[in-house]
Amino acid sequence: MLTEAIILILAGSVIGTLSGLLGIGGGLIIVPILTFVLVHFHQITFDQSILMAIGTSLASIVFAGGVSSFYHTKRNNMDWSIATQYIPGVLLGSTMMAFVIPHLNIAFIKHAFIVYTFLAAYEILKAPTIKSVVQLPAVFFANIYGFAIASISTVIGIGGGTMFVPYFIYHKVKPRLAVGLSSSLGIFIGLGASFGFIKNGLHVSQLPQFSIGYIYLPGLILITSSSLIFARLATKWIHQISVLSLKKIFACLLFLIGLSMLFAG
Template sequence: MQILTEALILLIAGSFVGTLSGLLGIGGGLIIVPLLTYLLIHFHQVAFDQAMLMAIGTSLASIIFTGGVSSFFHTKQNNMSWSTAAHYIPGVFLGSLAMAFIIPHLNIAFIKHAFIAYTFLAAYEIFKSPKIKSLVQLPSFIFANLYGFIIGSVSTIIGIGGGTMFVPYFIYHKVNPRLAVGLSSSLGVFIGLGASFGFIKNGLYVNQLPQFSVGYIYLPGLIFMTASSLIFVRLATKWIHQISVSSLKKIFAYLLILIGLSMLFTG
């Protein structure tokens, strides 16, 4: 009964994660991390610190699949520019890889509050962003990778795919919101790849982790959430064309405010 209950919770969570990934270009880590932390503590009696690390590691691993499928369908829907994404991929990958090795020794209180401030600032920038243009206005390759490194690092600490930072960033640079969502999905894959390697390596020799774990990645959580999320990713990438650009901007801005408030009053 416990196994079935856990599986059902993970499947339902995955459906929400897939919708967020396809519709808004975010990996769903802000749902996965608190939920999976609770499940690991409640069902498997994992210590809080280890449960948090496993939740973050599993969340980032899931983004490889949800982000990959999301970016595939966004490419088919012409919501993707791989030449643009290529400017950010090296920095994103290196930032997430480096931070995955640092995070077990890190105090994240300051970063948490900095991220909260960022969500409110990003929401404000989206509400007042200038007229949307089809042309992508990129910084230089060096600055793009520097920004990618920062986002990859911060995303790894929080356990997210970077969409809450990449989407506002691209919209601020006059990128169409639908294209911004596609770009964010693709870059989330490389955050997941870099971070997963580090979380697996860090947790390989840690004792008292639950069964079916590979390092700090909890395989049942990864499998069940990914299975349902991939279905909803495909649906959401179709729904995105039924929503106006103005509405999509507002939805994302309100989501950022809710995320900021939830983090502010949690912990």
């Protein structure tokens, strides 16, 4: 139990830092780590473990994103008039996909996660090649995009930061504001998805103790509590340090995570 707690607290500290600096909720780290914890410490099958890891990851994003959004708002890195245009589509996409995902093939979910980690690592490492910039779309198209990102994010178990941040930057939004917007929209991805994962897992047998549906409460509490502390610190650091080195480290970490998941299960 002590080893498990240390692993989850360390994971939370890394996730909080990434959330505050890059607007990334940390699901790409939570999912493989929590899958490992559930398989090796609780002898839960890989299929059930990855579903629980995704559900718990999305639930944790509600809290980490909430704190990050609060401090970004406090430091004028947030514009709720933009965020509200995307929220309906985000909620609909995450809630619908949360009800679909338990019926998907686990191999599909696993390989979708692996492919996304490699793509995210590549996008983070490569130099930006934007040739033109355009204004934010109308509300209808904003919700379509929000729906699409939330649906993909729910399958992967992430808050959508690796998609929302470059999207907003492309649409003439300043980078720090893009991070704040990404954090806020992650809250609503987490809320919609958590509802579905709880409902779908309530009557599933052989889940670990202290679980609510497909959400593992000890993992949620330990990861979230440590991530909240570091998310608050990171929103201060964003004005003081360059994130270029952090991006390179994170990209390499994603590549290693993708490889580890490729050979897991």
